[in-house]
Amino acid sequence: MRLNEQERRTLNGEYGEANRLCLQIEVELGEAYGVERLIPITGAHIDANSYGRVSGEAKLAFAQKIVHAGGKVSVPTTLNPGGRDISRWRKFRIPEEFAAKCELMENAYLKMGAIPTWTCTPYTYGTIPCRGEQIAYAESNAISFANSVLGARTPRYGDFLEVCAAITGRAPYFDLHRDENRFADLWFHVEDPRPYSFSEDLFYSLLGYHIGGICGGQIPVVTGIPAGVNRDSLKNFSAAVASSGGVGLFHIVGVTPEAPDLESVTTGEVREDRNVVTGRQLLGAEEELTGCSPDDIDLVLLGCPHASVREFQMVLAGLAEKKVADGVEFWIQTNRGVYSWIEEMGILDEIKGAGVKVSTDSCLFNWPLDNWEFERAVTNSAKFAHYAPNELDLATAIRDIDRCVRAAVTGEIEGSGLE
Amino acid sequence: MTEITVPGEFYVEAGCEGEVIKTPDPISFWGGYDPAEGRIIDGRNEACGERVTGKIFLFPEGVGSSTTAAVLLESVRNSTHPLGIVNVRTEPILVTGALIARELYGVEIPIVSIEAAGFEGIDDGDWLKIDPESGSLILRG
Incomplete structure (x- = not known):
C-alpha cells in the first residue's frame, strides 16, 4: 500500500499508540484486499459501542484498549444504540450489573470524543451525510441507507474497523468508496405489488427481505417502483435487505439518487436478465418472517x-x-x-x-x-x-x-x- | 493418501490444520452463531446445531449484521473460535475481527477465500491444511 508521510509517521507511533494501532489494522486489511491507498473520510458511525448480551465483553475490551492508548476520534462520529436506555433502564428491568457495564462502554466512547446519538438511524437528524461524501459507517441498516438513499459512500464497515477509521480519519480506498464498485449486479423488476401496495411500509420490508435473500452480497437495482417512496419505507427496505443479505448498497430507479434510470447503474449484461418480482412472491417472505400462530402475544x-x-x-x-x-x-x-x-x-x-x-x-x-x-x-x-x-x-x-x-x-x- | 491443492487468497496470513466443518449456506455471525459455545444457531442454516470450535469452518459468504467482527472476537475471548475460516467470498467485516483478535488476544485465525469449484470439492469431515507458505489449501483424503 502506498502511504503518505503522515500515515508513515502514524505507523511509527509519532501520533500515539491509538492512532498507530488503528492505522495498522486499516493497512493490514487494505493490503489483504489489494488496496492501493487510504483516503480521508469526513464522518463515521460506530456500532462497536453497543454493549450486548452476546459480544459485549469483547467490544468493551477493545474500547478500553483504545481509550488507554489515548484514542480520540478525528471526524464527527455518531454512536449506535447501547445496551440500555440511559435514563429509563430500571423501568425496562435491565439488571444493575449489566447497566454498569453499559456505562463503562458509554464512557469509553465519550472519552474518545464521539457524539452520543445512541441510535441506529443516525441519518434522521444531526449529522446526515451528503451525496458523494466519503464516510465509514457500521450498523447494517445505516450503511445501506447512507449509501443508497443518501448517496454517501461507505463499505459495510463492521465493528472495530469503523472505530479505526473514526480515530485515524482515514479509510482504505476500496469497495463502495469507489465509483466503479457501485454498479448493480442484479436487476429486479416489480410487476404487480398486489396483495400489497406501493404505499405500504410493509411492502418495502418484504421486498427488501426477498431481494436480500437472493442477492447475498451483491448490489441490486429495482425498477417498477413509483417515485415518492417515503423515508420509513426506505428505512425498512434498508434494514430488511441488509438482514437477509449482506447488501450495503441498492438502487431503486427513480427513487434513489444514483439511479435516475437503469442505464446509470448497470452494464448491458445485467440488463439482459430481468428478475420479475410480484406481491404474491412476497407472501413467502411474510410467511418466513412469521414463526408464530395468530395466538396470544406478550x-x-x-x-x-x-x-x-x-x-x-x-x-x-x-x-x-x-x-x-x-x-x-x-x-x-x-x-x-x-x-x-x-x-x-x-x-x-x-x-x-x-x-x-x-x-x-x-x-x-x-x-x-x-x-x-x-x-x-x-x-x-x-x-x-x-x-x-x-x-x-x-x-x-x-x-x-x-x-x-x-x-x-x-x-x-x-x-x-x-x- | 491423496493430496489436493487448492489455491487460495489469504486475507489473514496464518496457517493451521484440522477437520472441516462446512455449511453450504451463508451465515450471519450475529444472530446465527453463539460465541459462548462456538455453535451455529441459525435454524435456516443446514449446519444449525454444529460446533465450529477447533475446526476449519467453511461457509460461502457472510450475510447480515455488521456485528460479525465483535462476535468472532467474543468467540476468541471464550476460546470457542474456529481454527481457520474458508469462504468463496470473504467480507472485510470478518477479516477485521480476526485482525483485532491478533492484537487483543494474540490468536491467529487464518481466513482464506477459494474458487466456488474448490469450495464444492471440500466436504464436512475432510482434513484440511491452510498453508500460507504456498498460498493454498491442502486437502488430504
Whole structure:
C-alpha cells in the first residue's frame, strides 16, 4: 500500500499508540484486499459501542484498549444504540450489573470524543451525510441507507474497523468508496405489488427481505417502483435487505439518487436478465418472517430501526384512544431527537397514557430480557422478525403498524394482509 | 493418501490444520452463531446445531449484521473460535475481527477465500491444511 508521510509517521507511533494501532489494522486489511491507498473520510458511525448480551465483553475490551492508548476520534462520529436506555433502564428491568457495564462502554466512547446519538438511524437528524461524501459507517441498516438513499459512500464497515477509521480519519480506498464498485449486479423488476401496495411500509420490508435473500452480497437495482417512496419505507427496505443479505448498497430507479434510470447503474449484461418480482412472491417472505400462530402475544415491538415521528403518528392514529391490553407490553424504540419532537408535539403523553413504553438510546437485541417472560412478539420490522427467533428466543410475526397496534390492544395477532 | 491443492487468497496470513466443518449456506455471525459455545444457531442454516470450535469452518459468504467482527472476537475471548475460516467470498467485516483478535488476544485465525469449484470439492469431515507458505489449501483424503 502506498502511504503518505503522515500515515508513515502514524505507523511509527509519532501520533500515539491509538492512532498507530488503528492505522495498522486499516493497512493490514487494505493490503489483504489489494488496496492501493487510504483516503480521508469526513464522518463515521460506530456500532462497536453497543454493549450486548452476546459480544459485549469483547467490544468493551477493545474500547478500553483504545481509550488507554489515548484514542480520540478525528471526524464527527455518531454512536449506535447501547445496551440500555440511559435514563429509563430500571423501568425496562435491565439488571444493575449489566447497566454498569453499559456505562463503562458509554464512557469509553465519550472519552474518545464521539457524539452520543445512541441510535441506529443516525441519518434522521444531526449529522446526515451528503451525496458523494466519503464516510465509514457500521450498523447494517445505516450503511445501506447512507449509501443508497443518501448517496454517501461507505463499505459495510463492521465493528472495530469503523472505530479505526473514526480515530485515524482515514479509510482504505476500496469497495463502495469507489465509483466503479457501485454498479448493480442484479436487476429486479416489480410487476404487480398486489396483495400489497406501493404505499405500504410493509411492502418495502418484504421486498427488501426477498431481494436480500437472493442477492447475498451483491448490489441490486429495482425498477417498477413509483417515485415518492417515503423515508420509513426506505428505512425498512434498508434494514430488511441488509438482514437477509449482506447488501450495503441498492438502487431503486427513480427513487434513489444514483439511479435516475437503469442505464446509470448497470452494464448491458445485467440488463439482459430481468428478475420479475410480484406481491404474491412476497407472501413467502411474510410467511418466513412469521414463526408464530395468530395466538396470544406478550410483546409488540416497533422501532427496529428506531421509530420516526411519522411512525409515532401512525401508532397514535391506530390506538384511537384505546389502551394496551393487560398482559401485553407495547414498546417503541427511538432516538432522542425523535423523542424530544414527539414530546413537544404531545404525542408522547398520549401514547404513554395508552400504556405504550418508549425507549431511547438502546436496542432490544442488546438487552437482557431475563426479567421478562416474553414468548410471542409481533413487529413491523423484518430485521427484528429475522433476528429475534434466534437472538431473543421469541416466536415472531410481522405485520404492518396498524395491525401491530390492534394486536397490542386486543392481545391477539390478526391474520396477514391476505386473510 | 491423496493430496489436493487448492489455491487460495489469504486475507489473514496464518496457517493451521484440522477437520472441516462446512455449511453450504451463508451465515450471519450475529444472530446465527453463539460465541459462548462456538455453535451455529441459525435454524435456516443446514449446519444449525454444529460446533465450529477447533475446526476449519467453511461457509460461502457472510450475510447480515455488521456485528460479525465483535462476535468472532467474543468467540476468541471464550476460546470457542474456529481454527481457520474458508469462504468463496470473504467480507472485510470478518477479516477485521480476526485482525483485532491478533492484537487483543494474540490468536491467529487464518481466513482464506477459494474458487466456488474448490469450495464444492471440500466436504464436512475432510482434513484440511491452510498453508500460507504456498498460498493454498491442502486437502488430504
